[in-house]
Amino acid sequence: MKVLRRFVYKGKDDVQMYECSLDRMKDKISTFSKFGDAGHGGITRYSLSPEAIMARNEFIKRMKAIGAEIEIDDVANIYATLPGTDPDAKRIVMASHCDSVKNGGNYDGILGVMSAMEVLETVHEKNIPHKHPLTAMIWTNEEGSLYPPAMMCSGIVCYDYLPEDIRCKFKYEDMMNSKSILDNTSTFGEALDKSGFKGDKKYRLSPDRYMYMFETHIEQGPILEDAGNDIGVVDCVLGMFNYRLKFYGQTTHAGTFPMPKRRDAFFAASQALCYLHEEIDKLGYSDLVYTTGEVVCHPCVHTCVPDFFDFSFDSRHEDPKVLEKVLAIVKSCEEKTWAGCTCKVEKAWNRDTVYWDKKLVSYVKTSAEECGIKHQYIHSGAGHDAQFAAYMLPTTMIFVQSKDGLSHCEPEYSSPEHCTEGATVMLNAVLKADND
Amino acid sequence: MKVLRRFVYKGKDDVQMYECSLDRMKDKISTFSKFGDAGHGGITRYSLSPEAIMARNEFIKRMKAIGAEIEIDDVANIYATLPGTDPDAKRIVMASHCDSVKNGGNYDGILGVMSAMEVLETVHEKNIPHKHPLTAMIWTNEEGSLYPPAMMCSGIVCYDYLPEDIRCKFKYEDMMNSKSILDNTSTFGEALDKSGFKGDKKYRLSPDRYMYMFETHIEQGPILEDAGNDIGVVDCVLGMFNYRLKFYGQTTHAGTFPMPKRRDAFFAASQALCYLHEEIDKLGYSDLVYTTGEVVCHPCVHTCVPDFFDFSFDSRHEDPKVLEKVLAIVKSCEEKTWAGCTCKVEKAWNRDTVYWDKKLVSYVKTSAEECGIKHQYIHSGAGHDAQFAAYMLPTTMIFVQSKDGLSHCEPEYSSPEHCTEGATVMLNAVLKADND
Structure with missing residues (x-):
């Protein structure tokens, strides 16, 4: 632990400064x-x-x-x-x-x-x-x-x-x-x-x-x-925006359904998340942050292919123009098919x-x-x-x-x-x- | 609805066959x-x-x-x-x-x-x-x-x-x-x-x-x-095996923590899942199935970078040698670092x-x-x-x-x-x- 510095009680304008305990x-x-x-x-x-x-x-x-x-x-x-x-x-x-x-x-x-x-x-x-x-x-x-x-x-x-x-x-x-x-x-x-x-x-x-x-x-x-x-x-x-990315597939049995016909929503979401990191990082804003912290998986059973996967996308930056560029990339996920699944991007909220x-x-x-x-x-x-x-x-x-x-x-x-x-x-x- | 076919009641060996209703x-x-x-x-x-x-x-x-x-x-x-x-x-x-x-x-x-x-x-x-x-x-x-x-x-x-x-x-x-x-x-x-x-x-x-x-x-x-x-x-x-892939990162605040220092366990798991599909599909077994149906995310809050993500891996094939090859790929995830996170592969169970x-x-x-x-x-x-x-x-x-x-x-x-x-x-x- 360092020792608390002694403050300059008299400032340059001779202001009385006080110190807490x-x-x-x-x-x-x-x-x-x-x-x-x-x-x-x-x-x-x-x-x-x-x-x-x-x-x-x-x-x-x-x-x-x-x-x-x-x-x-x-x-x-x-x-x-x-x-x-x-x-x-x-x-x-x-x-x-x-x-x-x-x-x-x-x-x-x-x-x-x-x-x-x-x-x-x-x-x-x-x-x-x-x-x-x-x-x-x-x-x-x-x-x-x-x-x-x-x-x-x-x-x-x-x-x-x-x-x-x-x-x-x-x-x-x-x-x-x-x-x-x-x-x-x-x-x-x-x-x-x-x-x-x-x-x-x-x-x-x-x-x-x-x-x-x-x-x-x-x-x-x-x-x-x-x-x-x-x-x-x-x-x-x-400023920030908060969206949900929802992936819709088809649940099938883990043991009985051939791989090429599967529409696995978790795999779809994983592909999209890797894509998002790649594309957003290309923008090159070092002070931009984005987070995908909350996930929902359905039915979330080890013997079932997930038919639904949903994650939150939270992005924050001072400049609304930067956030607009990020949002455009997020929204572009809707235009693609991910592991046979469709994607829907839904706004939760944003603030300036x-x-x-x-x-x-x-x-x-x-x-x-x-x-x-x-x-x-x-x-x-x-x-x-x-x-x-x-x-x-x-x-x-x-x-x-x-x-x-x-x-x-x-x-x-x-x-x-x-x-x-x-x-x-x-x-x-x-x-x-x-x-x- | 198709009409029930009339069965051949007398088989080739003159066996009496019966029909359900x-x-x-x-x-x-x-x-x-x-x-x-x-x-x-x-x-x-x-x-x-x-x-x-x-x-x-x-x-x-x-x-x-x-x-x-x-x-x-x-x-x-x-x-x-x-x-x-x-x-x-x-x-x-x-x-x-x-x-x-x-x-x-x-x-x-x-x-x-x-x-x-x-x-x-x-x-x-x-x-x-x-x-x-x-x-x-x-x-x-x-x-x-x-x-x-x-x-x-x-x-x-x-x-x-x-x-x-x-x-x-x-x-x-x-x-x-x-x-x-x-x-x-x-x-x-x-x-x-x-x-x-x-x-x-x-x-x-x-x-x-x-x-x-x-x-x-x-x-x-x-x-x-x-x-x-x-x-x-x-x-x-x-025959099948059932494993868990666990990814360990660090939870930090969605708004306050710069991207390059993050260790996001969900992103780590997504990268690993894409890798698994790529490597296992290269094996070329059309009758192999594998499923990642159950996930756990912690703390699973939209304002927190996940510090833990865990998914099940269930794979099934008649030939134990094929399952061994798949398992070797799954285990290789432990040798890599995924988005700054470590990975641990744990056996749940298997059966012949x-x-x-x-x-x-x-x-x-x-x-x-x-x-x-x-x-x-x-x-x-x-x-x-x-x-x-x-x-x-x-x-x-x-x-x-x-x-x-x-x-x-x-x-x-x-x-x-x-x-x-x-x-x-x-x-x-x-x-x-x-x-x-």
């Missing part, structure tokens, strides 16, 4: 990592599960201890607020989530919550003057691991501000009826009622009471580490690149510079609650270096030093924003 | 197709389900109506026996199963049961003299669709006669504890207790009381239809070619010739209960033409004429065997 951050990391500990260094902490409720209670306990006021809205988002000196000023909120994927790590989401807590704790401890109330916030069910979709409660809260084709996926009634992937029966609405965390709609994040939003998050990729930088000044969330608020991005950049923390601009390839909040409020994000770029898995790791640096950058950026 | 076969097909009718022309009739019990009761009702004596063994196999003229003679049994796969057809299994019933009904109706008792039999849980494995109850009954590496998969206790694939809790043993069909172990098929076994089955392939033949004289069940009893095969062949039914020798690519019975008793099979070679699916079809021809061939072959 490494020891307090370490204590939070170790405490929160217990809630949902799956026994292999990571956690499974589904939203509103007993483990998530332990994390929520710990958050409330620690925030009350520094005198923060707790509010909970109707979808269990929690807001802990330290008042500012101006009674009429709107709040500045720092938010992320405390739920995880199955067998996830100890940083995705919860680091943003711990960083927001750390900012408030530092402000309280050092008695840092601020005009605006400062709020640390937990978003409910960002991962959507147990009750899909992901980013459910930022989708609900920001509903009126979202583009129509995104909004339609977050109707309140639909969300309440979202079924558990474990039993396909119990709903998110039932879990919410049972959780004891169903509060009042009037506390929802809104432009009436809130001015800016910040979210600190692990990078979830290897770019910062490879470049030797500690902190990412995030400028946008990449969401740019963060330029002023807030500059506060983060300046804060990192003045703190002497190695940083760079970076895009977010992943979606975050901040991206929905950005339709409602000026918003930005800060990334913390991820070891080996791993996330959504147990080896996910960011050092306590990097985590504390992230909180420090957010604290000083928030204090700049407090002057607005 | 098309009308009675049609009635049975239409009656049994109702038990588990899934509304799209096929059935779902899991073993010991209410639908399967309806089929069992129909079998018992019809067999009692012609004076057959009913016995049920301890794993619900049912035996309906017409006595012969020799009180000391062993029984000749005709058997198949009445359970189906999910959304299966109206012929797989049940045709063998209906053919056995039809033989007994014809013997009864025409008062055909026979020395040996003749038994129509239902095997329990051949498909293993709800409670794996397939061929469960022939595995139990023939246990002592099976080769060691097959036998170890059919331990009685393990079978009773086999869990439902639907709820992963209720067991086959519980279903057996509840079914009302748990009889006495003393009635199990055994060489002490039974002399020969016949099984009539749909072909489940297009070979007879393509050759213009109605009936297959089956000479063996093909099982040849039917030569004398019984000749009875079937002669019977088809004398009846003037178009026929040919054929291998069975699929496994059947008869294959386990063959370790215990002289056994053989008769195949009936399948339309388009389809089976284990709702369009599965064999014409009533072909079905009746199958029963007719079995009847006359059994009468030849009755002279032994």
Whole structure:
């Protein structure tokens, strides 16, 4: 473990810079990592599960201890607020989530919550003057691991501000009826009622009471580490599209049907996947990513030739023209026959690149510079609650270096030093924003 | 529908030939197709389900109506026996199963049961003299669709006669504890207790009381239809091996991880599958079949690069030397790196070619010739209960033409004429065997 650098407290413009506490951050990391500990260094902490409720209670306990006021809205988002000196000023909120994927790590989401807590704790401890109330916030069910979709409660809260084709996926009634992937029966609405965390709609994040939003998050990729930088000044969330490629063949018996007459949908999909890699890689965009992560095979029995195979195709890039070229290649799969099977390409959804608020991005950049923390601009390839909040409020994000770029898995790791640096950058950026 | 050909009742050696009833076969097909009718022309009739019990009761009702004596063994196999003229003679049994796969057809299994019933009904109706008792039999849980494995109850009954590496998969206790694939809790043993069909172990098929076994089955392939033949004289069940190919990569986030550093297990498996087809097809064996029907993908989420992908590899051929060549290609996948992933090839199981009893095969062949039914020798690519019975008793099979070679699916079809021809061939072959 490297030793935390001593920051230059007096910046070039003689600005007072503040530093968050490494020891307090370490204590939070170790405490929160217990809630949902799956026994292999990571956690499974589904939203509103007993483990998530332990994390929520710990958050409330620690925030009350520094005198923060707790509010909970109707979808269990929690807001802990330290008042500012101006009674009429709107709040500045720092938010992320405390739920995880199955067998996830100890940083995705919860680091943003711990960083927001750390900012408030530092402000309280050092008695840092601020005009605006400062709020640390937990978003409910960002991962959507147990009750899909992901980013459910930022989708609900920001509903009126979202583009129509995104909004339609977050109707309140639909969300309440979202079924558990474990039993396909119990709903998110039932879990919410049972959780004891169903509060009042009037506390929802809104432009009436809130001015800016910040979210600190692990990078979830290897770019910062490879470049030797500690902190990412995030400028946008990449545009993306999500399609399904469906292959239709004929199921026949494994032992009785001659090879030349077969129409094997899995073989068809494999051929198409190799073709996609070959053609897309020819485009030569080094910053393009595409992923085929989810598959469905039918009937998926070792004695049957598959008659249906379906995989997801997710592609992300800042430039919509690049995504158009990729999509053209994906769609060209429909024009070919693959191992005797037909292919159908279906759109699931897409989104344009969401740019963060330029002023807030500059506060983060300046804060990192003045703190002497190695940083760079970076895009977010992943979606975050901040991206929905950005339709409602000026918003930005800060990334913390991820070891080996791993996330959504147990080896996910960011050092306590990097985590504390992230909180420090957010604290000083928030204090700049407090002057607005 | 073509009209049933008139058979040559007097064969070349002046043998009396008998014909089964098309009308009675049609009635049975239409009656049994109702038990588990899934509304799209096929059935779902899991073993010991209410639908399967309806089929069992129909079998018992019809067999009692012609004076057959009913016995049920301890794993619900049912035996309906017409006595012969020799009180000391062993029984000749005709058997198949009445359970189906999910959304299966109206012929797989049940045709063998209906053919056995039809033989007994014809013997009864025409008062055909026979020395040996003749038994129509239902095997329990051949498909293993709800409670794996397939061929469960022939595995139990023939246990002592099976080769060691097959036998170890059919331990009685393990079978009773086999869990439902639907709820992963209720067991086959519980279903057996509840079914009302748990009889006495003393009635199990055994060489002490039974002399020969016949099984009539749909072909489940297009070979007879393509050759213009109605009936297959089956000479063996093909040898086969079953392996799993497992690919190990690294899961990373779909949006945040650069392409060149990815280790995508699904892409790896796709490359390997294309390689396998290319290399195995080069061997040039037109009668070789291989199938990759079952896949597992982890974590199988559209926002994650898969870190694990696993597919089954099932290959079948009469000649073990050909299977060895195929296996060498499969194993060579371990020596390569696929999209940055490692590959592990694991044996699930294999079996040697099982040849039917030569004398019984000749009875079937002669019977088809004398009846003037178009026929040919054929291998069975699929496994059947008869294959386990063959370790215990002289056994053989008769195949009936399948339309388009389809089976284990709702369009599965064999014409009533072909079905009746199958029963007719079995009847006359059994009468030849009755002279032994």
